Amino acid sequence: MSTAREAILGAIRASLAASRAHDRTAATVDHAPAASASPATPARAPLPVLGGATSAWAAASTTVPGDLAARFAAQLEAAGGHCTRVTPEAAAAAVAALLERAGARHVAVSSSPLAARLAAPRAARWTLVHAAEATRDALFACDAGVSAAQWGIAATGTIVLDAAVERSRLVSLVPPLHIALLHTRDLRPTLADVLALVAPAGGAPSHAVTLVTGPSRTSDIELTLAIGVHGPVELHVVLIDDDDPPHTPHDTLHPG
Amino acid sequence: MSREPSPGMTASATPAEFDRRAREALGDAQLHGALHRATTLFAERRRNAMASVGDWESARERARAIKDETLLHLDRYLEQFAAAAERAGAVVHWARDAREACAIIGGIARARGARTVVKSKSMATEEIHLNAALAAGGLEPVETDLGEYIIQLAGETPSHIVVPAIHKTRGQIAALLAAKLGIAVGDDVASLTAAARTTLRQRFAAADLGISGVNFGVAETGTILILENEGNARLTITLPRTHIALMGIEKVIPRVADLDVFLQLLPRSGTGQALTTYQSLITGRRPASADGPDELHIVLLDNGRSAMLARAVTRQALACIRCGACLNACPVYQQIGGHAYGSVYPGPIGAVITPQLAGLHEAAALPYASSLCGACRDACPVKIDIPALLLHLRGSVVERRAAGPRRGERLAFRLYRAAMARPALYLLAARLMRAAQRLLGARADGALAARLVPPLGAWTAWRDLRPVARRSFRDEWSHGLGDAGRGGSETK
Numbered sequence: 166m167s168t169a170r171e172a173i174l175g176a177i178r179a180s181l182a183a184s185r186a187h188d189r190t191a192a193t194v195d196h197a198p199a200a201s202a203s204p205a206t207p208a209r210a211p212l213p214v215l216g217g218a219t220s221a222w223a224a225a226s227t228t229v230p231g232d233l234a235a236r237f238a239a240q241l242e243a244a245g246g247h248c249t250r251v252t253p254e255a256a257a258a259a260v261a262a263l264l265e266r267a268g269a270r271h272v273a274v275s276s277s278p279l280a281a282r283l284a285a286p287r288a289a290r291w292t293l294v295h296a297a298e299a300t301r302d303a304l305f306a307c308d309a310g311v312s313a314a315q316w317g318i319a320a321t322g323t324i325v326l327d328a329a330v331e332r333s334r335l336v337s338l339v340p341p342l343h344i345a346l347l348h349t350r351d352l353r354p355t356l357a358d359v360l361a362l363v364a365p366a367g368g369a370p371s372h373a374v375t376l377v378t379g380p381s382r383t384s385d386i387e388l389t390l391a392i393g394v395h396g397p398v399e400l401h402v403v404l405i406d407d408d409d410p411p412h413t414p415h416d417t418l419h420p421g
Numbered sequence: 422m423s424r425e426p427s428p429g430m431t432a433s434a435t436p437a438e439f440d441r442r443a444r445e446a447l448g449d450a451q452l453h454g455a456l457h458r459a460t461t462l463f464a465e466r467r468r469n470a471m472a473s474v475g476d477w478e479s480a481r482e483r484a485r486a487i488k489d490e491t492l493l494h495l496d497r498y499l500e501q502f503a504a505a506a507e508r509a510g511a512v513v514h515w516a517r518d519a520r521e522a523c524a525i526i527g528g529i530a531r532a533r534g535a536r537t538v539v540k541s542k543s544m545a546t547e548e549i550h551l552n553a554a555l556a557a558g559g560l561e562p563v564e565t566d567l568g569e570y571i572i573q574l575a576g577e578t579p580s581h582i583v584v585p586a587i588h589k590t591r592g593q594i595a596a597l598l599a600a601k602l603g604i605a606v607g608d609d610v611a612s613l614t615a616a617a618r619t620t621l622r623q624r625f626a627a628a629d630l631g632i633s634g635v636n637f638g639v640a641e642t643g644t645i646l647i648l649e650n651e652g653n654a655r656l657t658i659t660l661p662r663t664h665i666a667l668m669g670i671e672k673v674i675p676r677v678a679d680l681d682v683f684l685q686l687l688p689r690s691g692t693g694q695a696l697t698t699y700q701s702l703i704t705g706r707r708p709a710s711a712d713g714p715d716e717l718h719i720v721l722l723d724n725g726r727s728a729m730l731a732r733a734v735t736r737q738a739l740a741c742i743r744c745g746a747c748l749n750a751c752p753v754y755q756q757i758g759g760h761a762y763g764s765v766y767p768g769p770i771g772a773v774i775t776p777q778l779a780g781l782h783e784a785a786a787l788p789y790a791s792s793l794c795g796a797c798r799d800a801c802p803v804k805i806d807i808p809a810l811l812l813h814l815r816g817s818v819v820e821r822r823a824a825g826p827r828r829g830e831r832l833a834f835r836l837y838r839a840a841m842a843r844p845a846l847y848l849l850a851a852r853l854m855r856a857a858q859r860l861l862g863a864r865a866d867g868a869l870a871a872r873l874v875p876p877l878g879a880w881t882a883w884r885d886l887r888p889v890a891r892r893s894f895r896d897e898w899s900h901g902l903g904d905a906g907r908g909g910s911e912t913k
C-alpha cells in the first residue's frame with residue numbers, strides 16, 4: 166500500500182478529529198463570524214447524508230419554458246452556434262448543403278452509421294475520412310467533421326457526445342467545421358436530466374462524455390472574443406424532427 | 422533570487438516585498454486600464470448570468486452544503502473516489518507535497534520516453550511549479566491555453582485565475598510571437614489567435630503526454646470533470662497516448678448529480694457564461710474500440726490542504742471552485758493586479774490560501790492585502806467568508822511573529838491595553854491628548870493638521886488624525902446629561 170496514501174488519509178483524519186475537538190469548545194472564543202458562517206463539525210454520519218434533488222434551488226431550476234426544440238435552437242444560436250431543423254427525409258440534403266457551402270474536400274465522419282449515410286459524397290465533391298480507420302494526420306487535414314450527438318440540452322443549447330456510442334472525440338474537435346446530427350426525441354430540458362441519463366442511478370458514465378455548447382472560443386487577448394481557437398470555428402447542429410413518441414434511446418449506450 | 426520560490430508562491434510576499442510590488446503596480450497605467458476593463462466587464466457579465474438562475478442564493482447554499490459535507494468526510498470520499506477511478510481503469514497516485522507530485526509526473530513521463538508534453542490550464546500545476554520540474558528533467562512542457570501560452574512564451578506567471586494574460590496588450594503579444602516564434606503577425610486578435618492555433622497544432626500532433634487539471638472529481642464513479650472554452654483541454658486529453666490529471670484532494674464531490682449545481686455556478690461566476698463551451702467527463706480508461714489515450718493517471722495532491730481541515734474557519738477555503746469572482750470584486754486586486762501578490766493564487770482567495778499552502782512566513786503580507794470590505798464574500802458562489810479567514814490569519818501572523826518582531830506595534834498595543842483596563846490611566850491619557858491637540862491645531866473639517874512621526878507616520882500618511890472630543894461622554898454625564906434631555910453633547 167502506498168505510504169503517501171496512508172499519510173494523506175491519516176493527516177485528513179487527524180485534522181478532522183482536531184477540528185471536532187476544537188469546534189465543540191471554541192465556537193464562542195474563536196472568530197464569531199466564521200463560526201456562524203460554517204457549521205461546527207458534526208459527528209460522522211453514514212454516506213451520503215445530503216438529500217437528492219429536493220432543495221428549493223433544484224425545484225426552481227427544473228422547468229424550461231416552451232417547446233424544447235425552439236428553446237434549444239435559440240440557446241445554441243446565442244452561444245454562437247447554428248441550428249437547422251429538418252425532416253428525416255431532408256437531413257442528407259441539409260448536411261450536403263453545409264459541406265458544399267464550406268467547400269469541404271475531406272470530411273471526417275464518426276463511427277455513427279447515420280453520420281456516414283447523411284455525409285455520403287455527392288458528385289464526388291468530397292471524400293469521407295472514417296474516424297475508426299484514419300491516421301491522426303488525415304484527421305488533421307479534414308475541412309469538416311460529421312458526427313451524431315446522443316443528447317441535447319434545451320436550457321443551454323448543449324449537445325452531448327458519448328465516446329462509447331461512437332468515435333466522435335476527434336471528429337467533433339479537430340476540423341474547423343463540426344456538423345452534429347441530433348434527433349428532437351433526444352432533447353431534454355436541463356443539464357440535470359442529462360446527467361441522470363449519462364450516469365443512471367449512480368452508475369458510472371462511459372469513459373468520455375463531452376458537453377459542447379457552441380464553437381471553440383477564447384477571450385484571452387484583451388478580453389476580445391475570438392472564435393475557433395483550438396476547436397471548430399463553426400458548430401452546426403442539424404436537428405432532425407421525428408414524429409416518434411419520445412422514448413429512451415441508446416439501448417446501445419451502455420453495452421453489457 | 423537565491424532559491425526557487427515555495428510551492429504556491431511566484432515570489433516572496435513579505436511585507437517589504439509586497440509593498441514594493443504593489444507600489445510598482447499602482448504606477449503602471451497600462452496595467453490599470455487592463456484591470457479596470459477586465460474586472461468591470463466580468464462583474465457585469467456575472468450579474469447578467471446570475472439573473473438566469475431561478476434562485477441563485479439557494480444554489481450557493483446547496484453548493485456550499487455539498488462541499489461542507491464532502492470536506493467533513495474527506496478521507497472517506499477520497500477513498501471512494503480512488504477505488505471507483507481504479508475500477509474504471511485509471512491509475513491513482515497520491516502526492517503529499519509539490520515535490521512528490523512533480524516526481525510522480527516526471528517518473529511517468531520518463532518511463533514512457535515522452536519528450537513533448539502538452540498541458541491544458543491548471544492552477545494546481547502552477548502551484549507545484551511543474552513546468553520547471555519537467556524542464557529540469559529534460560522535457561518540454563507546452564502550455565496550450567492561449568493565455569497560458571502567451572505567459573509561457575514571455576517567461577511570466579499568470580496574473581488572473583481565469584484570464585492569465587490579462588495584463589498584456591495585443592501589441593505586446595504580437596511582438597512576443599515575432600520575437601519567440603519568428604512569425605510576423607498583425608496585432609489584431611483574430612490573427613494572433615490564428616497564429617497560436619497553427620503553432621500549437623504542430624505541438625499537439627507531436628505530443629506524447631497530456632497533462633490537465635481537474636475541476637471536479639466524482640466520488641461515486643471516479644469521474645473527473647474538466648471545463649474549458651478553447652478546446653485545448655480536449656486535445657490535451659484525447660490526442661497523446663497518456664493523460665495525467667493533477668487534482669487537489671479538495672476537488673472531490675459525492676455524486677454525478679451534484680455536478681449540476683456546480684456547473685450552474687462556476688461558469689456564471691467565472692466568465693458569465695451559462696456553460697463553458699466544453700465540459701469533459703472522463704471516467705477511467707477507454708475500451709479498445711474507442712478513441713482517446715491508452716492510459717489515465719490521476720495524481721491526488723495534498724500539499725498543505727489536509728492541515729486546513731483542522732478548523733472550521735480555515736476549512737472553508739477548501740470549498741473554493743477557482744472561479745475568480747472574488748478577484749474581480751476586490752478593490753485591492755482591481756488596483757494592483759495579480760503579480761503584486763507574489764502568489765500563484767492571487768486576489769482575496771489567494772490571500773487566504775497561499776499562507777496556508779506556502780507557510781505564514783513566506784506570505785505574511787497577504788492577509789493584510791485587503792480592506793475587509795466583504796465584496797469577495799458576497800461574490801463567492803460557495804459563500805466562503807474570506808474576511809473572517811483574513812482576520813484569523815492576521816491573528817496567526819501576530820502570534821507567530823511571521824511579519825517580523827514589530828516591536829513598535831506590540832508596544833503600542835500593550836500601552837493601549839493598559840490604558841483601557843485602568844480608569845485612572847485612561848483619564849490621564851485622554852487629558853494629555855487634549856492638551857497635545859490644542860498645540861497641534863485643527864483644520865476646517867475638524868481633523869488635526871499634524872502628521873505623526875515615523876513609525877506612527879505610516880498611519881497618518883493616508884489618513885487624517887481625528888481629534889479627541891473636547892469634553893468626553895464621562896464629563897457630560899457627570900455634569901447632568903443623565904438628568905434631563907438637555908442639549909446634545911458638544912464635540913466641537
